[in-house]
Amino acid sequence: MTRFGQRRIVVVTVAAFVLLAFLVMILYWDQIRLIVGKAQWQLASAGFLSIIVSCLCLSFGYVLVNQVFGIVASSWKSFEIGFLSTTLNNVLGFLGAAGHSMRVELIEGQKNDAGEVLAGSIFHSYLNNVTFLLMLAFGLVSLLVSQTVYGGSVVGLALIAILMVMALAVCTAVMFVTQLKSGLLRLLKRVWHSLTHRDIGSFLADLDHGLTRGVVALRSRPGELILLLILMVAEWAFQALALWFCFAAFGNVPNVWVLLSGFGIGLSAGSLSFVPGGLGVQDASMAGIYSLLGMSFTQAVLVAILFRVVSDFIPFLVSLPFYAQLVGRQPS
Numbered sequence: 265m266t267r268f269g270q271r272r273i274v275v276v277t278v279a280a281f282v283l284l285a286f287l288v289m290i291l292y293w294d295q296i297r298l299i300v301g302k303a304q305w306q307l308a309s310a311g312f313l314s315i316i317v318s319c320l321c322l323s324f325g326y327v328l329v330n331q332v333f334g335i336v337a338s339s340w341k342s343f344e345i346g347f348l349s350t351t352l353n354n355v356l357g358f359l360g361a362a363g364h365s366m367r368v369e370l371i372e373g374q375k376n377d378a379g380e381v382l383a384g385s386i387f388h389s390y391l392n393n394v395t396f397l398l399m400l401a402f403g404l405v406s407l408l409v410s411q412t413v414y415g416g417s418v419v420g421l422a423l424i425a426i427l428m429v430m431a432l433a434v435c436t437a438v439m440f441v442t443q444l445k446s447g448l449l450r451l452l453k454r455v456w457h458s459l460t461h462r463d464i465g466s467f468l469a470d471l472d473h474g475l476t477r478g479v480v481a482l483r484s485r486p487g488e489l490i491l492l493l494i495l496m497v498a499e500w501a502f503q504a505l506a507l508w509f510c511f512a513a514f515g516n517v518p519n520v521w522v523l524l525s526g527f528g529i530g531l532s533a534g535s536l537s538f539v540p541g542g543l544g545v546q547d548a549s550m551a552g553i554y555s556l557l558g559m560s561f562t563q564a565v566l567v568a569i570l571f572r573v574v575s576d577f578i579p580f581l582v583s584l585p586f587y588a589q590l591v592g593r594q595p596s
Contacts, residue, residue, distance in 0.1 A: 311509030318502035325495040333384040333478035336375035354576040379470025395496035400528030526553040
């Protein structure tokens with residue numbers, strides 16, 4: 265995609281979000297004016313700082329994965345790319361594609377094959393998503409056990425928890441069962457060739473080799489794996505803390521299980537949608553879940569919008585000058 269095309273997507277995404285926020289303001293203006301007038305905006309600033317710490321944890325995790333997977337790149341460069349790809353994914357990503365593409369583009373070179381770079385990036389995302397699914401499943405189960413919800417909501421939340429566990433099992437099997445992973449890549453090769461008439465066998469072979477080598481290396485280095493998991497847990501915990509600060513800014517904070525459930529379901533819906541960054545889908549899902557669990561719909565919408573601004577748009581805008589500098593340092 266050209267840089268002009270990327271800019272156009274950014275502009276359209278931001279414009280759509282602004283339009284959504286504007287429509288909500290029109291529909292619920294009286295309630296919004298009352299809530300916003302009492303808001304404590306310093307708490308929103310604390311939420312932004314929590315997001316920065318979250319991104320730092322994820323970036324350090326990417327540095328560690330690259331070291332274990334044998335990717336040749338300085339720790340600082342890996343850290344920069346990890347941070348910038350995270351902020352890009354939050355706004356433009358679909359299943360992590362934007363971030364993976366940036367990482368391959370900026371690290372691939374004479375010493376690194378594209379497939380091996382992608383292997384490290386995929387494994388990093390796998391660990392991050394596994395941690396997220398575990399936290400979401402645990403939050404949903406705890407919410408059900410605490411008897412905070414009743415009736416049809418119990419069935420719906422239980423079904424979501426089961427789907428999360430199934431997704432976790434499938435992802436883990438694909439990552440660690442060699443035959444399953446190789447079979448999936450062969451299927452991808454045939455499908456890609458039938459659609460584009462291009463052979464990506466060499467790239468997929470590098471990807472397969474990189475994943476296998478990295479998993480073997482991690483098994484012999486349990487300390488690094490434990491550190492990675494700690495970083496991933498911290499990354500999601502600080503994101504959830506940022507959402508807590510967004511609720512606190514408007515004066516009504518749910519209990520931790522309600523908070524994690526709306527947080528997890530909202531982010532999952534946004535990630536699985538075909539909309540860049542899950543724009544609108546994440547926000548509507550999050551607001552709907554919190555409303556379903558007994559919160560004011562107006563406040564839930566305001567919190568979802570504030571969380572989007574604090575967690576996605578501000579970090580993305582702040583990262584743009586650093587991205588330009590990083591690209592400028594790339595060898596031609």
